[in-house]
Amino acid sequence: MRSLLIPFLIAFELLGARMAAAQPAPFNMGTTPDAPPAGARPSVQPQPSQPDAAPPAAFDMRGSSPAGPQSAPRPAPSPGNAQAPAAPFQITPGGTPSPAPRTAPRPAVVTTPNRPVLARIERPVLPFETMRLSGETDAQSWTFHLTQDEASSGASISVGYKNAVVVMPEASRLRIVINGETVTDTPIQSSENIKSVTASIRPGLLRAGSNFIRMEAFQRHRTDCTINATYELWTDVDSASTKLVFAEGATKTLRSLEDLPAIGVDFKGVTTIRVVAPKVYRPEIRDRLLRLVQLIALRGRFARPVIQVVESDPGPSPVGTIKVVMGLAGELRGLLPGVPDSALTQPLTMMMQEVGSTGSTLVVSGPGWNDLDTAIALIGSQVTNSASVERGVVDTASWHWPEVNTAFGRHSFRFADLGITTQEFSGRRLRTRFMLNLPPDFYATEYGEALVYLDAAYTTAVKPGSHVNIFVNDKISTQLVITAQGDVVRRHTIRLPLKNFKSGLNTVSVEIGLLTDADDRCAPGETLSETNRFVLFDTSSLEFPQFGRIGREPDLGVLSAGHFPNEDMPTTVVLARPNPLNISAAGTFLARMARSAGRPMRTQFSNAASADDASVVFIGAVDQIPAGLLNRVRVSEHLRMVWPATPLQPDPSSQQVASTDFSMNVQQNAADRNGTASTDEVRKRWSESFRRQGILQQTFGSIQDWMEETFSLSVSSLSLKQRMDSPYEPPQRSTLLIAQNRTPEAGVWTLVTARTEEALAEEMARLADPLLWARVSGRAVALDPREFKLQVEPIQDYDFVQTQPFSIWNLRLVAANWMSANILQYALIMVVLCLFLGTGTYLLLKHLGRPS
Structure with missing residues (x-):
């Protein structure tokens, strides 16, 4: 028995000694966290250098990066070893760090001058200085452009907003959709100050090139259930705090002219083209410069291009700005360091990265004027999309999506093609809008009608008296009153007079105001109801007629x-x-x-x-x-x-309401407006005040206003004077x-x-x-x-x-519009024609007829 017990005790003691040696001393109160454990060999010291297979991290002169093993944080030096961080920059042939020098270390010299310092990149995304989402439902859509580097790096979106105090947070949402995927869906609950909301963007969602973004607001009133109360609902998106934020270390490198749209905008929605050119007063530079900036604006598809011309380099470019250096190669040597020698022998169009900045510089140069023209022509080689121009598609993607179609004559547009999707609605006022372009020779402002074929449905809860209003360029164009309770409407015709349309871009808004018994009662929590009352189908259409063009x-x-x-x-x-x-x-x-x-x-x-x-x-x-x-x-x-x-009065945008971080325009009072009114405005106001004195003047004025509102007839239109x-x-x-x-x-x-x-x-x-x-x-x-x-x-x-080939049909349309605008001349022409017809009939019957 003893022979068995003795070996067992010896083995157990040996095992306990090994475990004690492997554990650190529990009462070690060393000053550094990296103190060697008990039982460790004292000769082993931590080495700052990397293995021989990899170069030391201290010699990477491109700036620190968060990714990779070389960017790992180092232990803080002790107070007694203040010069320790300098040791890795001195490498002896044996690989052992030498003592730190007593003199101050020299700054590192960047060997690659065109490589930017890696820093966090922030990109504003709003195409306007302010964006207001108003009513119970509202949305804005546009596109933004990213480089390959930006799209492949991690990113998040930050949105700052402020809303009206009457917006109910429990039932109001702000939603942001990027490339068809919702990235932010947050309650609207910041009526006092700007609130910033940040959300991560899923890796792989952003793509190089064009990206689609949509901001939607769904708002409900706190206490009021009437249609008029919906006009009090608004949410202002703050451009200064609405941006894309990329991960640390992300770069923004414009590799070619195809990346010009990635310049983006600043916090006011402006894209600045800053041109640096020597001696701009010379016609040789001035003419080419004004042609070049047009091509850059077209190639970049900028929503709001602003040109700044300077004769010397102003320094690094801020966000939303591209620097363009233009001129002969011999003259650019003193303006821009690092101009390639190839510019002295051939035309040059090259993108360069600014030193110490995320900005980019476009160099357009050549040895002679003809070579400079060739370099400018390279930028304009792909600026015109002939197919889009022929179809009449206006490029508005950078500030309004979808792009705007043009009506050259009779044409039908489905709401789906105009950007309006099928919408189910549970509120009181549904508003949706689209844009339409008309050619510059559009001449149909006094006659003709466009037709809206409405496809919709509404429940029996909707009372008669509800209405559909259509606005053209912020002016009421027509109104349809709902007279039945509950119906499915298919291709119901609504007529739009063309008098509110104009050449160029036109905005058409469709508003549906819904009346219900529940809203009349307005019980507590009624505005929280999500029961749909109305649906607008995207199969609705707008049919434009043939119109005169001159x-x-x-x-x-x-x-x-x-x-x-x-x-x-x-x-x-x-x-x-x-x-x-x-x-x-x-x-x-x-x-x-x-x-x-x-x-x-x-x-x-x-x-x-x-x-x-x-x-x-x-x-x-x-x-x-x-x-x-x-x-x-x-x-x-x-x-x-x-x-x-x-004297130019100060801009009231500097006056702020409720928050120092958000600017609101303050309306000036009547005294200010009168004090700065023109002579014509003052004369018209005084004439109006005297015209309405007396019973006869008031009666005549009322009749005149009624004629103008009902038939668009005014006293000036009944005059024969030129x-x-x-x-x-x-x-x-x-x-x-x-x-x-x-x-x-x-x-x-x-x-x-x-x-x-x-x-x-x-x-x-x-x-x-x-x-x-x-x-x-x-x-x-x-x-x-x-x-x-x-x-x-x-x-x-x-x-x-004349802008169109001669056509009897077009001439008839032009004459119809002119006669509608000149009523008295039209009436006189008709009288003269009737006299000629009567006189001719009399003479014809006198010679051919048989006397009675």
Whole structure:
């Protein structure tokens, strides 16, 4: 027994000794967490160098990266070893770190100057400075472009918003959809301050190239169940805090011209094309520069291109900006370091990464002027999509999706093709909208109707008196009253007069207001009901009729559609002074027109207009306008004195409401508006006040208003006098003026002016907003920056210009519209024709008839 027990005890003791040796000392209170364990060999020390198979991490001069083993954090040095981090930069032949030097270490020299420093990239995504989602349902859709590097890296989206206080958080949602997948669906619950919501984007969802994004708001009122209360619901998306945030270490490298759309926008929805060119006053540089910026804007498909021209490098480019360096290769040596030697021998168009920035630089150069023209032509080789231009598709993807179709005549558009899907609705006011483009020679503003064939259904809970309203360009066009309870409507016809349509982009809104007994009672929690009451089917359609097509001069609506009055010959662009500010304003003007037309403008540039020029555009500040030009475009000469004498009032956008992080426009009071009103506005207001005094004047005024509202007849339309445009005087508060006029001896002249050269460049950048630019029409427009709107002066005196081949049918349509606009002349023509018919019948019967 003892012989068996002794070996067992010896084995158990040996096993316990081994376990004690393998465990660390439990009472070791060393100062460093990496202290050697008890029982370990004291000669083993941690080595800072990597194995021989891999180079040391300290020699990677491209910046730290979070991925990979070389970017692992190192232990913090002890106070007594403050110079320890310098040791890895000194490598001895044996691989043992040498003692740290006493002198300060030299900064690392970047051996690859065109490689950016890796940093977190943030990309604004809103195409506008502010975006408001209003009503119970609202949505905005557009596209954004990513490079291959951005699409392959991890990303998240951050959205900042603020909503009305009456929005019920329990029943209101803000949803963001990217490439068909919902990435954010959050309650709307921030009525006091901007709230930021961040959501990760699934890997693989983003793709290189174009990506689709849609923002949707579903809102319900806290206490009120009426239709009018739905107009109090809104959610403002803040552009400063709405962005794509990419993972640390992600890069943004523009590898080719195909990546130009990935420049993106800044926090105001602007894409800045900053052109650096030497001696821009030279015609050789000026003309090529203004042609180049149009091609870049087209190639990049920018929603709001703004041009900045400078003669020296301003430094790194901010977000939403691309730097373009243009000129002869010999002149660029002092402007841009690292210009390739190949530019001295051949045309060069090359993308370069800015040092120490995520911005990019486009170099366009060559040894001679012909080579520079060849380099510019390389950019414009793929800017025009001939198929889209022939089909009339307007490229609006960067700020409105789907792209807008054009109606050239009789055509039917399904709601599904216009971007309206089948929608089931449980609220009180359903609103949906779409856009439609009309050609610049559209002439049917006084006659004709478009037809909406409505496919819808509504439950028996919907009461008679509910209505369908259709707005065209924010003006009520027609109203349909629902008279039955519960029905399925198939191709119900709704007529839309064409008088509210215009050439260029048109916005059509369909609003359905629903009345129910439950909403009349408005019991607590009634607004939370999700029982559907109405459904709008995407099989509904809009049928446009055949309309007259003929051009008018003057007509600024042609400019907003991307056309000049006379396109048979190049339009002459004259700059008051060939300095960077005026060239910047001219570049923004032409780039905006090119984006509307989908092709570069056919222009020529000159220091002064000649008598042979059929179409001239003059761009300059008001103090640079030559004598006689204001009279030529029928603008009051008082403008030369009024603008310099009237100080420009500060922009109220700096005044903030409720939150310091969010800007709201504050409406000015009546005294402010009257103090800055134009002479024509004041005269009209006083005339109206005197006209309505007395019983007879009030009766006549009421009849006149009724005739104008019911039959679109006014006193001016019943006059035989030739309509003449009086000199236009813009409001004193305006900051930008565009006016156009045609004279038989001088052709069509267009004036673009502002108070100063600086204001001209800034206000032209403001007018480049696609929604504001689409409102340019009439014979003159004045920009009011305080209310962000245009005052449009209508056309009274104009000449017709043939734009289509001669056709009896088109001539009949043009004559019908002209006679509808000139009622008295039409009536006199009919009387004269009746007299001729009666006289001819009398003479014929007198000679052929038998006397009784």
